[in-house]
Amino acid sequence: MYITTEGVKSERAPEDSAKITMQATGALSWRKADVKYRKNEAFVDVIEDVNLLMSATGAVLRADVTGQIIMRAYLSDQDGLQSLPSGNRLGSKATKAAAGSVTLEDCQFHQCVKLGKFDSDRIISFVPPDGEFELMRYRATENVNLPFKVHAIVNEVGKTKVEYSIGLKANFGNKLFATNVVVRIPTPLNTARITERCTQGKAKYEPSENHIVWKIGRFTGQSEFVLSAEADLTSMTNQKAWSRPPLSLSFSLLMFTSSGLLVRYLKVFEKSNYPSVKWVRYMTRAGSYEIRF
Known part of the structure; x- marks a missing residue:
C-alpha cells in the first residue's frame, strides 16, 4: 500500500481484500x-x-x-x-x-x-x-478415453461416384447409452443424388450443408452400427479435386x-x-x- 496526494492506493488484488474482510469480520464475500x-x-x-x-x-x-x-x-x-x-x-x-x-x-x-x-x-x-x-x-x-471409434472407408469411383462405408462403435460399457448421436459426413460440391442405408437411426442428405447427416437417438454401449451410401456426381468443367474435409461426430453421454x-x-x-x-x-x-x- 502506498499514499499519494490523491488519496490512498493499494496494490492488493481483489481476492486479497476479500481475505482481509473475512479475517476481520468472518464474512464471506461470495x-x-x-x-x-x-x-x-x-x-x-x-x-x-x-x-x-x-x-x-x-x-x-x-x-x-x-x-x-x-x-x-x-x-x-x-x-x-x-x-x-x-x-x-x-x-x-x-x-x-x-x-x-x-x-x-x-x-x-x-x-x-x-x-x-x-x-x-x-x-x-x-x-x-x-x-x-x-x-x-x-x-x-x-x-x-474416447467414447466412440469411427471407421470410415470412402472411395471415389472415377469422377462420377463416391462410395461410403462408415462404422461407428461405442467404447463405453453396455449399461450406459449416449443420446443425440449425430454423424456429419461430407459430400463433394457437385453431388447430384445420394442413396443411403444404415443399420440404426436415420440418414438424410442435406444439400445446403454438403453433408449426409446420420442421427441415432439412443446408442447403447458396446453397440456398433454401419452406414453405407453412394453419391452420384454431376460432371463439371474445370473440376477441382475433392478436398475431403473430415467427418464430425456429436453426442451426449451420461455417467x-x-x-x-x-x-x-x-x-x-x-x-x-x-x-x-x-x-x-x-x-x-x-x-x-x-x-x-
Missing part, C-alpha cells in the same frame, strides 16, 4: 449470511467436452478434454456452514496421487476453494456460494468421463449436523470430434 432452506441439497455436475482429431489411417493426432465442475448448493447456515469437500481421484503434473490417478492441467478454482487442501490431499474443500456456480475447470491430455475423473465422496459439514441430499452426475459431450478419411 456467500450471503443466514441462508435458510427447508430441504438442504447439494448437486455436482462434472461436465467434459472431449476433442479428437484422427487421421485417415486411424492415428490419433489430437485428443484432449476440457472439463468443468458445476455446483448447485442450497444449504442452510443454521450454525455456520463449515466446508463441503469432494474428494477426487485426481493428480497433477507435479504430484500424482495413488495408482489410477488422473492427471489434470490448467486447473482453475472458484475463490471459495481452499487451495492448500487441494495441493496436499487432493480434496476440494470450500464454503460454497448460494445457488449455482462453477467450482473448477480443467484440461486433460493424457490417457483420454462417463473421458478424463477418468471420479468424485469419490461429497460431504457437508455443518455444526448442527443437519441431513442433506447430495447428488453427483457426470456428462461427456463431443467438443471438436473429427475423423479424416
